[in-house]
Amino acid sequence: MSKWLQDNMPKIVLAPSFIAVMIFVYGFIGWTAWVSLTRSRLMPRYELDSFIQYERLAASPRFETAMVNLFIFGSLFIIIAMVLGLLLAILLDQKIRTEGAIRTIYLYPMALSMIVTGTAWKWILNPGLGLEAMVRGWGFEEFRFDWLVDPDMAIYTIVIAAIWQSSGFVMALFLAGLRSVDGEIIKAAQVDGIPHWRVYTAIIIPSMAPIFLSAFIVLAHLAIKSFDLVIALTGGGPGYATDLPATYMYAMAFSRGDIGQAASSAMVMMLVVFAIVVPYLYSELRTKDG
Amino acid sequence: MADISSSGGPSMARSQSQTTKLALRIILYLALCIFALFYLMPLFVMITTSLKSLDEIRTGDLMSLPRDVTFDAWRSAWSEACTGIQCEGVRPFFWNSVLIAIPGVLISTLLGALNGYVVAQWRFKGANIFFALMLFGCFIPFQVVLLPMARMLGVMGIAGTIPGLVFVHVIYGLGFTTLFFRNYYVSIPDELTKAAKVDGAGFFRIFWSIFLPLSLPIIVVTVIWQFTQIWNDFLFGVSFSQAGTQPVTVALNNIVNSTTGVKEYNVDMAAAIIAALPTLFVYVVAGKYFIRGLTAGSVKG
Numbered sequence: 001m002s003k004w005l006q007d008n009m010p011k012i013v014l015a016p017s018f019i020a021v022m023i024f025v026y027g028f029i030g031w032t033a034w035v036s037l038t039r040s041r042l043m044p045r046y047e048l049d050s051f052i053q054y055e056r057l058a059a060s061p062r063f064e065t066a067m068v069n070l071f072i073f074g075s076l077f078i079i080i081a082m083v084l085g086l087l088l089a090i091l092l093d094q095k096i097r098t099e100g101a102i103r104t105i106y107l108y109p110m111a112l113s114m115i116v117t118g119t120a121w122k123w124i125l126n127p128g129l130g131l132e133a134m135v136r137g138w139g140f141e142e143f144r145f146d147w148l149v150d151p152d153m154a155i156y157t158i159v160i161a162a163i164w165q166s167s168g169f170v171m172a173l174f175l176a177g178l179r180s181v182d183g184e185i186i187k188a189a190q191v192d193g194i195p196h197w198r199v200y201t202a203i204i205i206p207s208m209a210p211i212f213l214s215a216f217i218v219l220a221h222l223a224i225k226s227f228d229l230v231i232a233l234t235g236g237g238p239g240y241a242t243d244l245p246a247t248y249m250y251a252m253a254f255s256r257g258d259i260g261q262a263a264s265s266a267m268v269m270m271l272v273v274f275a276i277v278v279p280y281l282y283s284e285l286r287t288k289d290g
Numbered sequence: 291m292a293d294i295s296s297s298g299g300p301s302m303a304r305s306q307s308q309t310t311k312l313a314l315r316i317i318l319y320l321a322l323c324i325f326a327l328f329y330l331m332p333l334f335v336m337i338t339t340s341l342k343s344l345d346e347i348r349t350g351d352l353m354s355l356p357r358d359v360t361f362d363a364w365r366s367a368w369s370e371a372c373t374g375i376q377c378e379g380v381r382p383f384f385w386n387s388v389l390i391a392i393p394g395v396l397i398s399t400l401l402g403a404l405n406g407y408v409v410a411q412w413r414f415k416g417a418n419i420f421f422a423l424m425l426f427g428c429f430i431p432f433q434v435v436l437l438p439m440a441r442m443l444g445v446m447g448i449a450g451t452i453p454g455l456v457f458v459h460v461i462y463g464l465g466f467t468t469l470f471f472r473n474y475y476v477s478i479p480d481e482l483t484k485a486a487k488v489d490g491a492g493f494f495r496i497f498w499s500i501f502l503p504l505s506l507p508i509i510v511v512t513v514i515w516q517f518t519q520i521w522n523d524f525l526f527g528v529s530f531s532q533a534g535t536q537p538v539t540v541a542l543n544n545i546v547n548s549t550t551g552v553k554e555y556n557v558d559m560a561a562a563i564i565a566a567l568p569t570l571f572v573y574v575v576a577g578k579y580f581i582r583g584l585t586a587g588s589v590k591g
Contacts, residue, residue, distance in 0.1 A: 009493035010412035024461045025427040028435040105326045111573035113522035115539045119562040120332040134351040228524035249433045266433040277429045
């Protein structure tokens with residue numbers, strides 16, 4: 001092997017991945033950004049035409065529904081998954097003998113495809129044959145639980161399924177956080193006679209702030225990217241009632257043949273992600289360099 | 291390590307009587323059990339529904355055990371159910387997923403190992419920028435690359451093929467696999483590399499005989515992470531496949547949401563379990579590594 005080759009081997013090894021990332025991530029983002037500023041419909045066109053696509057997005061009731069849904073779904077999903085995850089982590093942190101087994105049960109949904117989760121919950125929430133029918137069968141003839149087919153409530157079925165899928169994961173994050181709190185401080189607090197629950201609210205939870213931030217970032221990221229779950233559970237319906245930006249983008253790109261709208265809605269999604277992730281990454285990188 | 295228990299400090303033991311402590315303990319376990327039931331219920335419903343006949347599903351209730359256990363739904367889901375016009379069950383699509391996942395996992399893991407090795411141990415000017423660019427790429431919503439990728443696959447002549455899907459999964463898996471290996475190799479002192487260089491070992495020699503033998507845990511984490519990601523993928527599968535090359539998640543969705551014929555809920559459930567089995571199996575066998583990948587991929591991301 002020549003000297004030059006030897007010296008430059010690290011760069012040569014990195015080169016294909018570097019080129020791939022530059023083209024398939026950054027180049028492609030650039031392409032989408034460009035096309036989102038054109039009048040592209042069925043085929044992409046490359047003459048820029050200011051913000052026409054974004055104006056169409058802003059005027060589209062379907063996209064408005066998608067953004068409102070993202071807000072409802074995102075905030076409920078993040079808040080409930082965090083509260084539930086923290087609660088489960090604290091419950092599991094009480095020297096539970098079967099902790100391993102219980103943890104395995106709480107976390108297994110995370111191994112499933114969203115399509116599987118959606119399929120399962122679609123069946124459970126089926127008004128005619130699922131939970132509703134079961135409770136009626138117990139004699140509660142008036143019982144109603146038909147959120148899946150109710151345009152005003154269907155978005156909440158997605159919240160339920162998403163929480164079922166991801167809360168165990170939040171629990172695992174928090175449990176690791178609880179276990180990393182300095183044991184000496186906790187012992188000292190106990191010796192001082194501080195009640196058990198105060199140890200949590202005053203010492204442990206405040207020291208876990210970075211974990212809350214991580215959990216928030218992960219859940220927000222999951223929420224914005226949610227696509228498969230909606231497709232499997234409601235298909236975006238009834239009507240467009242449970243559309244999210246991700247399903248809107250997909251519909252425009254692959255069934256409506258409206259590339260301009262697909263590109264601009266994808267850009268909106270990316271901006272939302274970046275608004276959340278960039279400050280986080282920035283602070284992470286800064287603290288590491290410092 | 292948090293070292294709290296309800297039998298904690300001596301002062302607490304005095305302040306709480308034995309009976310209240312026991313009562314709290316019972317409530318605690320009860321709560322844990324109720325949550326366990328919440329997480330297990332969908333799996334229970336899926337399994338029992340898949341073993342019932344359609345008649346029993348229509349007349350019985352959701353949570354009841356099957357009166358007559360039948361495996362007809364499983365046979366149908368595996369080899370007969372219709373995914374659109376094709377009626378071969380999920381079997382061909384299951385194998386598509388296998389054919390996508392195996393090369394996808396192997397190639398992205400190997401490239402990630404090499405990238406991580408370079409970024410962590412052969413720091414040259416620009417290596418950190420490369421890593422930052424990769425890291426950023428982990429966070430993009432894939433919708434933003436969907437349209438140009440569809441065109442690019444066409445240009446490359448692999449649109450709608452299994453190699454095309456492998457390619458997509460490798461490209462967009464690289465960020466995470468590089469991240470995993472980089473974070474692992476960063477903790478290995480670089481004196482090791484320096485000493486080996488002094489001894490005349492080259493780039494690949496050092497990787498092969500020093501780093502790779504140390505890498506088993508992170509290889510397991512990465513392989514499991516990538517396998518779960520690729521197997522469970524739907525977005526790329528539905529966007530870049532055509533009839534015949536779809537992965538199992540797309541086939542499952544087609545079976546469940548097909549609008550023709552009688553709705554066979556038992557077949558839907560059997561197909562869903564079949565689609566979930568490989569990743570569930572990995573989770574049960576190697577849960578520790580699965581969780582490590584999840585937390586590494588998110589906390590450090």
